[in-house]
Amino acid sequence: MSAAAVLGWLVLAALAPGAAHLRAGWRKTGLILLNCYAAGLLALLAVRLSTDNLLGDLTQDSWLTGITAGAVVLGVAWFALIVHSFIVLRPGSLPQAGQVLVGTFAGLLAVMVVLPFGMVTSYVWTSRNALNDIFVNEGTEDTPDPQAEQTTPRPEDPWAGRTRVNILLIGGDADDNRIGVRTDSMNVATVDVKTGNTVLVSLPRNLENVRFRPGTPMAQHFPNGFRLPPDPGGGRSDLLNSVWEYADAHPEIFGGKQHQGPKVLMDTIGYTLGLKVDWYALVNMWGFARLIDAIGGVTLTVEQDVVFGRYNEGLVKAGTRKLKGADAMWYARSRTFSDDFTRMRRQRCVIGALLDQADPATVLTRFNRIAGATKELIRTDIPRPMLKHLVPLALQVKNAKVTSIQFVPPLISTVSPDWAKIRSITEKAIRDSAGGRPTAATASPESTPKSTKSPKKPKESDPTKTLTEGCGSL
Structure with missing residues (x-):
């Protein structure tokens, strides 16, 4: 041979x-x-x-x-x-x-x-x-919240009777030199478990007079809403983005129980929107930049120059190109010469771009880097066994209808929010996403004060948008 x-x-x-x-x-x-x-x-x-x-x-x-x-x-x-x-x-x-x-x-x-x-x-x-x-393994969760709905997944019904799954997505700014967690980005992804159709609801960080669910320790402590004396510098530490930090810092409100911040924020945002929030996922904003780098960057259209830095020394130039993690996060986070609401829109654009561009081939070829970055940046209470059902649902979302709502002025006032309006718009957006008739929504009388506004108010345009609407235009 x-x-x-x-x-x-x-x-x-x-x-x-x-x-x-x-x-x-x-x-x-x-x-x-x-x-x-x-x-x-x-x-x-x-x-x-x-x-x-x-x-x-x-x-x-x-x-x-x-x-x-x-x-x-x-x-x-x-x-x-x-x-x-x-x-x-x-x-x-x-x-x-x-x-x-x-x-x-x-x-x-x-x-x-x-x-x-x-x-x-x-x-x-x-x-x-x-x-x-x-992810949380079975038997390691914190003590269950007595206020939470108790449902048990079954093989024939892994969602335990749920028609939707509501996950609170939080962008936090925890750092080695900062005590506590400020939740500067708060979005609830409400997902139809059959179709994957999703509504992404964004709440502003500076929402004032936040109300807590009746009967909870925070509601008893703040019966007229979340209100504290102004800070010495004139700022406020009683905005929505301070709820997690305040609850963690005051265990005496909860009978001495520690680390109640996540549960309190989930319940508070759920009550604000008229939803039951199932789980949360907290993403460290700078860890998120490492994730973007791990997938090789993200292509974005920057509408106009975005300035950042303590001395305005940083600049993300206008144009369409692939941004590295740091530039993408400054594009999403900077408030210089801008405001919170513009920043919320830019954050939505980054989420939409990642959803579009994180394809299976990219994830596979950069798997170890992505896994390493993800491990460092995410904190969640999603049980490990639920991943079996969430993974295929996430794949459905990628190809399903994704719409978004941002509760920012002029839609709502952050100083004196119309809670009934917030719940009504959320309910309608979810119903429309599921394919129901787009009739006017009404809020629960138990949870919502009656509106004092005139019934002859002109009809408003629908605030629901596609996830990337308003993104990508120079």
Whole structure:
């Protein structure tokens, strides 16, 4: 057999185990290897066909552990296969130059067939660690909130009777030199569990006189709304973005319970919108910049120059281009020569661009960087077992109808908000997103004071927008 023939049979053996053994006369061994290979492929196909939610299953710890172990075993087996195939092809009968060539090639091929299994092991191990660090495992949650609706997922109904899932998405500015968490960006994503249609509801950070759900400790402490004396410098520490920080700093309001900020903010925003917020996800704003860098940047159209920095030394120039993480976050966060409401619109544009551009191919090729960045920037109370159902829902959202509402002036006043109007608009937007008739919404009398405004008020335009409406125009 020539050196070229040996090389060819080695390559074929890597693709179809047992081929080299059949060529070398090891008929029984070759047939066993080929049959095992075919059985393995059929088993993988059977698993795929019998699993309706493969991506969701792949978030489960048992699957990740099994895949890791399987990849290690198969990597070792394929390495041994190439080595043994090389031996049975009897390269010793070749001239010395041919032996050197074939031996070198066999060594490289043995290493090459191990690499994919090594990559799988690395990806899965990184995924497992990231998921364990970010999401709440069963039995580790805080004491359940007695005010919360108690529902139990079942195999036939993983959403436990929910028609929508409401997740509070928070952008926080926690830093090593700052005490507490200021929630400077607050959006509720309310998702239809059947269609994936989503409404993204944005609340301004400077919403005043925030009301708390009746009967809660915060409502008893602030019966007339969240109001504190002005700060020494004239600023205010009683805005919506201070609720989490204030609740964490005053455990005595909750009978000594620590770290009540997330629950209080979820319940407060849910009460404000007339929703039941299921979970929250807090993203450190500067960690978010690292995530943008991990996916290779994000393409945005900057409508006009955005100035930032303590001395206005920074500049994100107008134009359409791919921005690195720091520039994208300054575009989203800067209030210099601008205001909170313009900033909210820019934040919505960044979210929309990420939703469009974080495609599966990008995520796969940059997986380890993305997983590392995500582990550092997200804090959430989403239970780990719910990921099995949230992953396919998230994929639905990417291709579904996503609309948004921003409760900013002139739609509402941040100083004296019309709570009934906020709830009514939210209810209508959700109903329209689900395909219901766009009739006027009314707020619950138990939760909303009667409006004193004239019934002859002119009809307002619909404040609901697509997620990227107003983005991308110079």
